[in-house]
Amino acid sequence: MKMKDILDIVEAETVYVSNPHVYEIDFQHAFASDLMSDALCHLRDADESELLITGLANMQIFHTANTLDLAAILIVRGKTIDEHLIQGAKMSDVSVFTTKYTMYETCGRLYEKGLGR
Numbered sequence: 001m002k003m004k005d006i007l008d009i010v011e012a013e014t015v016y017v018s019n020p021h022v023y024e025i026d027f028q029h030a031f032a033s034d035l036m037s038d039a040l041c042h043l044r045d046a047d048e049s050e051l052l053i054t055g056l057a058n059m060q061i062f063h064t065a066n067t068l069d070l071a072a073i074l075i076v077r078g079k080t081i082d083e084h085l086i087q088g089a090k091m092s093d094v095s096v097f098t099t100k101y102t103m104y105e106t107c108g109r110l111y112e113k114g115l116g117r
Helices: 003-009 036-042 060-068 083-092 103-112
Strands: 013-016 029-032 050-054 072-075 095-098
Touching (some): 003 095, 013 083, 029 103, 036 060, 083 095
Parallel strands (some): 029 050, 072 095
């Protein structure tokens, strides 16, 4: 599923795009968690086609995304992203998007439309 479709499905907003290529990635799977240790454990073999969905809005998400070579993070629950986090995204070369939906609803909407099947 292309990022444009993901953004439409969850009515997401773009916070920062590290590389316009992120819109061309065919995301095959998503992993949702607020525990970055779970993401590190379960996504060991991930690549840029995996989308990290989280409610965290701190620098840990960028450390995790860098370690796993992820291209994008979708932050749920309408979290406010401050300039400090945008700088973290820039330094980490990770694109960041936000949605007002809860993690549960975000995952349900994306799964219903075929992400991860």
